[in-house]
Amino acid sequence: MKTQKIGAWIAVLFGASYFIIPLIATFEFSLRMRRGEYSFDAYRSVFSDVQFRESFSYSIVMAILTIVFGILLVVPTAYWVRLRLPQMRPFVEFITLMPLVIPAIVIVFGYLRLYNSSSFIPFTGSARGTDLLLMFSFMTLSLPYMYRSVDTAMRTIDVATLTEAAQSLGASWPTIMFKCIFPNVMSGVLSGAFITFAIVIGEFTMPSLLNRPAFGPYLQLIGANRAYEPPALAIIAFAITWASMALLQLVSRFSKSAPSKP
Amino acid sequence: MSFLELAGIQKSFGPVQVVHDFDMTIEKGEFVSFLGPSGCGKTTVLRMIAGFETPSGGTIKINGKNQESLKPNQRNIGMVFQAYALFPNMTVHDNVAFGLKIAGMNKAAVDARVKEMLGLIHLGHLADRFPYQMSGGQQQRVALARALAPKPQVLLLDEPLSALDAKIRVSLREEIRMIQQQLGITTVFVTHDQEEALSISDRIVVMNSGRADQIGTPFDIYNKPATRFVASFVGTLNLIEATVVDPASNRISIGDQAITLREPLGPVKAGDTVSLALRPEAGSIAESAKGDTALTGQVVSSNFLGSVIRTRMKVGDPVISFDMFNAPGLSPPAVGDVVTLRFTASDLLIIRE
The missing domain is CATH 2.40.50.100 (RNA polymerase II/Efflux pump adaptor protein, barrel-sandwich hybrid domain)
Structure with missing residues (x-):
């Protein structure tokens, strides 16, 4: 029994080291900008770069919008499929899997062909339109993960009976959706949101080919021309992503355990 | 005029007819049980009263008002489900308050009514608990309080005791009957357990293959079975x-x-x-x-x-x-x-x- 436990710990440490050692190495390298001593010069250089602030803010805003609209699309869809259209589930699952098998570059060329400035829906005719198109493309890319996370969370609750219980108490569809179903699939929504956030922050192909100032293309540009800033950027991106995840966890845990006030 | 009237109710799912010409009238304050084996159509009739299923034919009237055009959330019907169906994200208080808030009651009135309902089921001290922190019997009592809180005109109980252990079933069914009599609420109870039906009902409808084989008092159903099915299904014979x-x-x-x-x-x-x-x-x-x-x-x-x-x-x-x-x-x-x-x-x- 004890040997098994030690074996399990060794396996965990080995797995963790696969992830942690490169991270430590990246961090260590990011501190070596000043010759002969460790310093945060690379970070200073990154933070003082206006392009970094702009591209990172842009990606954060895009990530938030993608998460919000992704939730508004996926949660009602998964709910309705479970409640009224269970026979459509394999079809919907197939559709949500498409972004995994169609490369992003193919999708974006499809978009450019369909939504160019001379098409019926000229998304790319303006900066805001292209931003909207980019957000939709991010939603498409994150669809397999968001849908699965939400659908798995819905499997843990009896959607049909909860809906009927709420209806018998006089609830309308929006009330059922936002007060009875949504809070109970929050764990799945958050998981989907984390993955969506990570995808949006790191995505290069879509914003690059749509020519939008996102963090992915900026990272590529810096990586191609500088030595110490790219690892510093990678560490910053990791730190911000982790902080966001921790914050979301904290918020969800707090809201779930909040007692009522009779 | 009867309070709840079911006239010529029919229901088909595709080519399969599961309820055939179901007629019944229920008086105000009466406790009626639908008794029958699985698949006999008893839950389907209940769900049609609640509005969750649309009858293929016939009419349902509550207090003289035709229910056909009303959606489930407009019928003012309380329902208790076999699987409790408490909202997992809400405390006991919030579960019971749910229907009251939707009805637009102010906070003080909601709190007072919740307190009254929790007192009725003797769970006032558990108002801040979440459903997962309670036993099955407690959860079902909360579900009952939640269904009764908005003062529904009819209470529907869909095998509410089936998921509970034997001892709790007996005590809870007595509690349900007591509360029903205390409030005088018209109640329809679906069960496949003859003992449950016999012990708490004013009248029993024995259902077989989508039809009401016999409607009568527990005494009549047991002692004067009208059909071979009723005779064999109710009690040992x-x-x-x-x-x-x-x-x-x-x-x-x-x-x-x-x-x-x-x-x-x-x-x-x-x-x-x-x-x-x-x-x-x-x-x-x-x-x-x-x-x-x-x-x-x-x-x-x-x-x-x-x-x-x-x-x-x-x-x-x-x-x-x-x-x-x-x-x-x-x-x-x-x-x-x-x-x-x-x-x-x-x-x-x-x-x-």
Whole structure:
């Protein structure tokens, strides 16, 4: 029994080291900008770069919008499929899997062909339109993960009976959706949101080919021309992503355990 | 005018008709149970009353108002489900308050009503708990309080006790009945458990293959079953095939033993077969076959069931079961013994369908 436990710990440490050692190495390298001593010069250089602030803010805003609209699309869809259209589930699952098998570059060329400035829906005719198109493309890319996370969370609750219980108490569809179903699939929504956030922050192909100032293309540009800033950027991106995840966890845990006030 | 009227209700799922011409009226404050085996259509009828299923035909009226055009959330019907269906993200207080908030009550009124409802189910001290922190019985009581809080015109209970253990079932069904009587709310209770239905209902509807086989008081359903199905489904019953000897004098024979029935045999002739029902508890062992209503047979098994001893005896071809109350010093008949079972003529019921 004890040997098994030690074996399990060794396996965990080995797995963790696969992830942690490169991270430590990246961090260590990011501190070596000043010759002969460790310093945060690379970070200073990154933070003082206006392009970094702009591209990172842009990606954060895009990530938030993608998460919000992704939730508004996926949660009602998964709910309705479970409640009224269970026979459509394999079809919907197939559709949500498409972004995994169609490369992003193919999708974006499809978009450019369909939504160019001379098409019926000229998304790319303006900066805001292209931003909207980019957000939709991010939603498409994150669809397999968001849908699965939400659908798995819905499997843990009896959607049909909860809906009927709420209806018998006089609830309308929006009330059922936002007060009875949504809070109970929050764990799945958050998981989907984390993955969506990570995808949006790191995505290069879509914003690059749509020519939008996102963090992915900026990272590529810096990586191609500088030595110490790219690892510093990678560490910053990791730190911000982790902080966001921790914050979301904290918020969800707090809201779930909040007692009522009779 | 009855409070709840179901007239000619039909329901089909594709080519399969699951409810056929269901007619019933329920008075205000009455407790009616739909009793039947799985798939007999009892839950479908309940769901049609709630508005979760649309009838293929017929009308449903509550307090004289046709319910067809009303959505489930407009019917003011309280419902308790087998799976509790408490909202997992809400505390007990918030669950009970849910319907009240939707009805637009102010906070003080909501809190007062929640307090009253939780007091009714004796769970006032658990108002801040979440459903996962409670037992099944407690959750179902909260579900009952939640359904009753908005003062619904009809309460529907869809096998609310099925998921609970035996002891809790008994105590909760008594509590449900007590609360129902206290509030005087019209209640429809769906169950496949005959004991539940018999113990708490004003009337029972025994359903079979989408039809109401019999509607009556628990006493009538048990003692005067209208059909073979009701006789066999409710309680333990001996169904005996007998041969008509003399229709004029209601004389029949079981095995080769003749008996005179009290009930008229109807339009049958000598030599016809009739079905008779006899409850196991109706008869008792006698020293000898005095009078006409006794059967003598050989014991084929004798099982001790705690409060009773159930003995099966062979009377020609038919095998008849009868119960003896357990008592200290009782010597139950042994396999192979020849015994005489005596009963009154009115205990033998003619099953006509």
